[in-house]
Amino acid sequence: MEVLLKTVFVILQHLFINSIVYRMRFTYLMASLLLSMTGFSQQYYLFVGTYTEGPFKNGESKGIYVYRFDGATGDLTPVSTVATDNPSYLAVAPGGKFLYAVNETDGAKPGSVSAFSFNKSTGQLTFIDKQASGGDDPCYVTVDKHQKWAMVANYGGGSYSALPISPDGYLAPATQTVQHQGSGPNKGRQATAHVHSTILSPDEKYLVVCDLGIDKLSVLKFNPAGGKTPLAGATDSVVDMQPGIGPRHTAFYPGKPYAYVIDELGGTVDAFHYTNGKLTPIQHISSHPDGYHGDIGSADIHISPNGKFLYASNRGDANSLAIFAIDPSTGKLTLKGFQPTLGKTPRNFMIDPTGHWLLVANQNGKNVVVFKIDPVTGMLTDTNKRIELPAPVCLKMEPVN
Numbered sequence: 001m002e003v004l005l006k007t008v009f010v011i012l013q014h015l016f017i018n019s020i021v022y023r024m025r026f027t028y029l030m031a032s033l034l035l036s037m038t039g040f041s042q043q044y045y046l047f048v049g050t051y052t053e054g055p056f057k058n059g060e061s062k063g064i065y066v067y068r069f070d071g072a073t074g075d076l077t078p079v080s081t082v083a084t085d086n087p088s089y090l091a092v093a094p095g096g097k098f099l100y101a102v103n104e105t106d107g108a109k110p111g112s113v114s115a116f117s118f119n120k121s122t123g124q125l126t127f128i129d130k131q132a133s134g135g136d137d138p139c140y141v142t143v144d145k146h147q148k149w150a151m152v153a154n155y156g157g158g159s160y161s162a163l164p165i166s167p168d169g170y171l172a173p174a175t176q177t178v179q180h181q182g183s184g185p186n187k188g189r190q191a192t193a194h195v196h197s198t199i200l201s202p203d204e205k206y207l208v209v210c211d212l213g214i215d216k217l218s219v220l221k222f223n224p225a226g227g228k229t230p231l232a233g234a235t236d237s238v239v240d241m242q243p244g245i246g247p248r249h250t251a252f253y254p255g256k257p258y259a260y261v262i263d264e265l266g267g268t269v270d271a272f273h274y275t276n277g278k279l280t281p282i283q284h285i286s287s288h289p290d291g292y293h294g295d296i297g298s299a300d301i302h303i304s305p306n307g308k309f310l311y312a313s314n315r316g317d318a319n320s321l322a323i324f325a326i327d328p329s330t331g332k333l334t335l336k337g338f339q340p341t342l343g344k345t346p347r348n349f350m351i352d353p354t355g356h357w358l359l360v361a362n363q364n365g366k367n368v369v370v371f372k373i374d375p376v377t378g379m380l381t382d383t384n385k386r387i388e389l390p391a392p393v394c395l396k397m398e399p400v401n
Helices: 002-016 020-041
Strands: 043-050 063-070 076-083 090-092 098-103 112-119 124-132 138-143 149-154 159-164 176-179 195-200 206-211 216-222 231-240 247-252 258-263 268-275 278-286 298-303 309-314 320-326 333-340 346-351 357-362 367-373 380-388 392-399
Touching: 043 090, 063 124, 076 124, 090 138, 090 392, 098 124, 098 138, 112 138, 138 195, 149 206, 159 195, 195 247, 206 247, 216 247, 216 278, 231 278, 247 298, 258 298, 258 309, 278 333, 309 346, 320 346, 357 392, 367 392
Parallel strands: 298 346, 346 392
Antiparallel strands: 043 063, 043 392, 063 076, 090 098, 098 112, 112 124, 138 149, 149 159, 149 195, 159 176, 195 206, 206 216, 216 231, 247 258, 258 268, 268 278, 298 309, 309 320, 320 333, 346 357, 357 367, 367 380
16 A cells, blocks of 8 residues: 555656646645545454343343444444354454454353454454363453463453464363462452453563452463463562452553553552562552442453553443543553443443544443543543444454455
8 A cells, every 4th residue: 555655646746746736736635545545544343242141131142243443433334243152251363363252151051262263354253163261251361462372261260261272263272270269358249269351461471360359460471382381470479459349450551661450349440560570559549439329340441542541431320431641650540530431331441543432332231332532631522423232241453454
């Protein structure tokens, strides 16, 4: 595309450069071409994971839904659907040729992870393989940049596993499973360990594991060439969180030594200084308004690509996104405001790669809502763009080309 544009530029310059009028036309034409290229480069596939059965089912979802997302306009167009049981969390392998989905079955049958090939030309997912996840109710899966391992969090099982990935995308049975033990003070939610996420550090040298049931963060060394056991304990590898807050997901600041954790049961965000696998606490802040007394159920956390803003989703009675500004010199957060998610139970949300849009999956609202991000304030504006579908709970994107 770049070579073609340069060629067109030279030809048009030769034809039109001798006339002021033609120069103006030439400038307009080039601007149009550049705009066209920009729009072309901002086309993405949006993958939506849903609940299809069990106590979380809301409607008649089939599995994973694929849409076309226009990064220039925020428009969404349906493309395809593939059936699979409760794909409540998704991971797109680098390059977009393969997608992995947990099958969260609420203990009715053993948890598993499914592998799909993805055809970027047609937008179709094709099932290729399934393996046991190593525990009940898998709720998170991560794939490393070398596409050698899928790391899975088993919420009900209180464990996490590493499954090898072959070059053709197939999964092998788990070669490493780590079982957590213990409990927390919230007897209704923390009677046992509940591993909720397995998130790689930006350099992929470490894996951060959040355990909601025992209020701990574990940091593991990750070695993709480590044979059957790619994960190993690191120095100062366990962080004890405030009892009863239930750490759920982690987000890393782009290019800065900071990490953030959303606490499901506490309705709070914890900020850490992060370096070489060590997490040092620097701030603990609420993701709810002062004086809030409703049910709490915080869920997801993401940082804008420019590093200016952090967003945290709140379920329970709040159904909101908390918006924070990040001080890049300290990593500390300042609350800017709240945005209703315009639907119930915002389990998962994402910021598109352009940093212009924020999409929220409202599980019980049966919709995905698109918001426009103000690049100066970080505040959100409803675009009135929606996807209506049953029980959406996970959003992932991949460039079309």
